[in-house]
Amino acid sequence: MARVDVRPVRRVADRRVAVLLAASIAFGVAALPGWATAAPAVARAAVARADPPVDPAGEPVDETPPVEPTATDPTPTEAPPTVPPPSETTAPAPTPTEPAATTPAGPVDPPATTAPATTAPSLPPPATSAPPPRPSAPGTGAPAPSRLGVRVSTEDVTLTEAYWNAENTTATLRVTVTNTGEVAELIRLSYTLPAGLTDAGTPGCAEAGGGEHHCGGWQAAPGDRFSALVKVRVDGAAWRQMPLSGAVRVSASAPGVAGSAEDNEGFAVLFPPGPPVPGISLDADGVAFDISGAASELGVRLGNTGKADAAGRIEVVLPAGVTVPTPPPGCVALSPARTRCDVGTVPAGGAVTVRLPVSATAEAQREAPLAGAVIGRVDPRSGQARQLQMSFRITAAAAMSTPIATPAPGGSQGVLAAAGVGSDPAGGLTSVQRSAVVLIVVSVLLVVLALVLATTSLRRRLAGPANPAPAPSD
Structure with missing residues (x-):
């Protein structure tokens, strides 16, 4: 009797499994990145619709600005001249x-x-x-x-x-x-x-x-x-x-x-320097930070316009984020924002100049122009002490060159309203995110099913006889 060869049938079945496996893997690989990247974008759009952008005062602003404000909006309807x-x-x-x-x-x-x-x-x-x-x-x-x-x-x-x-x-x-x-x-x-x-x-x-x-x-x-x-x-x-x-x-x-x-x-x-008092003068240079943000210098000039020598003292008061990192000799930091310098004896009709290094954080430079204050004091050997104080300007190139923009839902300068993106008020997933998760799970299941079918086919092939039994001859 002629032999029956079943290998062609198995080869056909193997080809079908291979085709199914390749199609499932290709579908999963192609779908997963698209869903993974599309879901956050859609979620951001949904959040932007649910939570409209806000103006600098923290009030909601519609994408199409209304002509008249709402009853709870304190913004006037007229613009300044x-x-x-x-x-x-x-x-x-x-x-x-x-x-x-x-x-x-x-x-x-x-x-x-x-x-x-x-x-x-x-x-x-x-x-x-x-x-x-x-x-x-x-x-x-x-x-x-x-x-x-x-x-x-x-x-x-x-x-x-x-x-x-x-x-x-x-x-x-x-x-x-x-x-x-x-x-x-x-x-x-x-x-x-x-x-x-x-x-x-x-x-x-x-x-x-x-x-x-x-x-x-x-x-x-x-x-x-x-x-x-x-x-x-x-x-x-x-x-x-x-x-x-x-x-x-x-x-x-x-x-x-x-x-x-x-x-x-x-x-x-x-x-201006004051309140006015005779016998003392005070002047301070402005502080300017260049685009690198490196430390700058503050110059303060204290004058004794009286007729007797006097002990001089200068105090510098700085806004938040601006400090004197290393006080020069004769100066001591009373607090991060206040530095005192004893300048010694200021002769009658003379003056002394003190220069202090000044540094500022990036946030403080972005908020510039800012103001600092200087307090000058002379204490003569005879007579009452005299004191003046004045303010000086702090500028930074970073404040003029860095735009501060908060478009929504897109981003600029890394300032995004990302705190609430992708979540509902209750803290769970939005409907768009849930749909994306379901699609991802379905894709993974398809890949797993293809792998199971391929594994089953291989096991059957390995468990079968290596060579079919010869048919009995007449």
Whole structure:
């Protein structure tokens, strides 16, 4: 009898298992990375819809800004009046070789509901050099050309000698805003005043508590640059709390563009030497940190304008994040923010100069400009001791070159609202994440099934007879 060869049948079965195994593995490998990367993106989009972005004051902002605020929104509906921006003499960014586009920057037309301010003069559109753009990254799904961007710069509140003869003094804080994006934006302003300063009735702004003030929004076209004047009242006793610094923040959004862009900058309150007293003079240089952030130097000059020699002493008070890392000889650190230096005898009609190294954290440099304070004291051998104090300015190149933007749900400068991404209010998985997990589990099961089928086929093949038994002959 002829032999029956069953090997072709087994080869066919093996081929089918191999094809099934290859298809399952390919499907799992192709599907897993896509689901793994797509799920967080979809989850972020879902969270962004559930938790809309917030403005610098912490209030919710819709992707399409409303014309009128809600009943619980303390933001005024009117924007502060605008004035011509100051001319830019130097490029604020650390890349001076980058050409800056010249665009006409005139006043921003207020919304239809805004009454024209009587204090704002008519503004001819001066031709100014727009600063290098600092746009934020576009939100998820936003087209590349529709980038949001905003930049704010401030001037200090500088007081004159007349401050010492007044119960309180009204000063002006100039805030300059630039739309560095590529679309028309709604730009909102908020600012924080330090202790001893109150708002003196800035049009379009309202107090929100804790020194915080919110203002209405401007409609600004791409490249628009304008200034607003914030009126502040400085109390006659505010000098006792120096150094004093505040902060200004702006937020930009646009209809049809997801997320928002933000920027902020600090300002210093600078007091003249005083209260006035004869027999002593005091002067302090400003502190400036370059783009490297390395330690800088503070120079303080103490003069004895009396007729007798006197022992001199200088104390330096610094804001949070700014310190004197290594006090020079004759100086001692009383606290991280306060350093005292005994300068010895200051001859009548003479002066001494003390130079101290000053360093600042990256966060403090980003918050610049800041203010520090110097207290000078001379104690003559005969007569009463005399004391003066004044404030000085602390600037940093990092504050002018680093954009601070918080678009949502996309990211810029590493600032993302990632704390709540991917989780629901109860702390569990969202529906999108649960769907992604189910798909991943199904893919893994398919791969496991293919492996089981392949293993079973191999076992059957190995358990069968190596050669089929010969058929009995007649």
